[in-house]
Amino acid sequence: MDALVTNRGPLSRVLNLASNKSIGQGCAVKRIPIPTISAHQILVKVHAVALNPIDFISIDILAPRGSIIGCDYAGSVAPVGERALGQWKVGDRVAGFVYGGLYKDRGSFCRYLKVDADLAWRVPAGLSDGEAASYGVSAATAMLALTVYLGLPSLYEPPASASPNMLKDRSEGGGAILIYAGSTTVGLFAIQLARKIGYTVVTTASPHSFELVKQYGADSVFDYHSPTAAQDIIRSFPCITQALDCISKGPSTEFCARVMARNGGKVVTLLDQGKSKVEGVTYEYLVCFTMFGEKFAWFPPVGPAFPVVASRREALAGFYANLPSLVGYVKPPPLLVLGTGFEKILEGLDELRAGKVSGRKLIVKLE
Ligand SMILES: NC(=O)c1ccc[n+]([C@@H]2O[C@H](COP(=O)([O-])OP(=O)(O)OC[C@H]3O[C@@H](n4cnc5c(N)ncnc54)[C@H](OP(=O)(O)O)[C@@H]3O)[C@@H](O)[C@H]2O)c1
Structure with missing residues (x-):
């Protein structure tokens, strides 16, 4: 599948951190394998993504070379892991966020992503893919x-x-x-x-x-x-x-x-x-990525390490289980749909990097 994948080595990332700049192109569209899911995960065909400042911060500074970028998504369920069969079926509308910018097989700026079945939410009728994608990192x-x-x-x-x-x-x-x-x-x-x-x-x-x-x-x-x-x-x-x-x-x-x-x-x-x-x-x-219930570190072994805190994962699972009935009270931010394709994601990230976005969530369609 096609995915936006980082290509910076540690030196370039440290230079960006020290200079507060984004030197050179830190990611590119690459062909990579479709992720394989475990029994408690679902595969999602990505229809739309929302952009966050953390996406360019990952590209410029945090993400190791070869990581898939992107967190927020909305799409449809493709294969379902055997332990998630009671929860999801193929074709269901689904949205959420993943930790994009650390793993070679996880991220949302790609055609298919994998996510734990209880850390995604069921998109109600009446909400567009762009709107659904906006309830990710920020929400x-x-x-x-x-x-x-x-x-x-x-x-x-x-x-x-x-x-x-x-x-x-x-x-x-x-x-x-x-x-x-x-x-x-x-x-x-x-x-x-x-x-x-x-x-x-x-x-x-x-x-x-x-x-x-x-x-x-x-x-x-x-x-x-x-x-x-x-x-x-x-x-x-x-x-x-x-x-x-x-x-x-x-x-x-x-x-x-x-x-x-x-x-x-x-x-x-x-x-x-x-x-x-x-x-x-x-x-x-x-740090929002502590909601996935997995430990991780930035710039190991010298950078900060984040241990597992089970209550944060439970909070995310509870939020997404309840979100379909909350959307009446909690509306999406104003959206700006930039268009379709990976090039639009890169354009949108440049806007965010330049601090030109105010009161809007940038959305890009991938379907
Ligand atoms: N630690 C985490 O896990 C985590 C998670 C999510 C986001 N974040 C961070 O939180 C920040 C907000 O994220 P976001 O996606 O919500 O951003 P966003 O929507 O892109 O933020 C744009 C807004 O920031 C306001 N702004 C810009 N500079 C400001 C300043 N110096 N003082 C006060 N307001 C300022 C502007 O408000 P006005 O136009 O009204 O001035 C503008 O509307 C980002 O830095 C992001 O990296 C961190």
């Missing part, structure tokens, strides 16, 4: 951050029974969560999920994204460029103790910590931000 990351890292109540129960404390706090001006960079696609999912759980959502965005984040359910939005934004949030929402920093760049995480300086709290970050300098505030770094 799962938002879910993991809120329900596991920040310990918000269950997504799958009505808010009233979820947490009496939360509802009490809300009447005292609390019950609010800060979603920093709400117009990222992680942010748009986080806003909706936090609202579904019953939280008041405070977010930051550029003024051109204010309407967008409100459409997705933000209760209050502040311009992160404003020098008074953190103080303005504290004045209106003095009890915030939980934040998800959906960008984790520049001053963003420190901004979240300042908002929580009075009461202390926790900020979940999507890039490693080290330790907080604000007393009582902790940072916790989330």
Whole structure:
């Protein structure tokens, strides 16, 4: 089958890391074998993929030579492993995300991918392939951050029974969560999920994204460029103790910590931000690929290693099992369908790399 496969050696990846550049072409379309599935996996014929910043970060820096790139997908079930036969049948519509950028036989920018049968979700009628593909890395990351890292109540129960404390706090001006960079696609999912759980959502965005984040359910939005934004949030929402920093760049995480300086709290970050300098505030770094229940490492043996944490895999399986009934509350981000074929994926990744994408999920069709 055709697949987008990386071709960088370690030196080129380290150079890119050091220079914050993407030197040369880091991947190409190659003919590789169709993956073989185990008893608990399904093979998926890929119809559409969604693009994420991690895709170009993998190509430029993280992925060993020969890895298939791409995480988010939607498609149809091809062969089903014998232990997954009760769950799936050939032709079912399916979507999800895989760890693209590490393995020679796993990734979504290809014709066929393999995935554990319980880590994919059944696409309901009425949702296009592009829409379905957009519930991958971004949606799962938002879910993991809120329900596991920040310990918000269950997504799958009505808010009233979820947490009496939360509802009490809300009447005292609390019950609010800060979603920093709400117009990222992680942010748009986080806003909706936090609202579904019953939280008041405070977010930051550029003024051109204010309407967008409100459409997705933000209760209050502040311009992160404003020098008074953190103080303005504290004045209106003095009890915030939980934040998800959906960008984790520049001053963003420190901004979240300042908002929580009075009461202390926790900020979940999507890039490693080290330790907080604000007393009582902790940072916790989330890596979405830990949801697959397999250990892995970046730049071994010197880089970080990620052990198996079973609860994260369970969270993803639970999310995808429940997602068909959640899509009424949690809509896809605005989509921009770039066209069909691997060349369109490369064009889209260049747009993401250049920081030109705002408030949109880029989609490419492969069928
Ligand atoms: N660790 C993980 O497992 C994990 C998982 C998913 C994503 N991520 C990371 O999370 C980030 C967001 O991913 P995404 O796919 O949601 O991104 P995205 O949708 O491509 O993000 C685009 C948005 O970022 C906002 N933005 C750009 N620079 C900003 C800054 N300096 N401060 C605040 N906002 C800024 C822009 O908002 P405005 O136009 O409103 O300014 C724009 O709408 C990426 O860095 C990605 O690599 C990490």
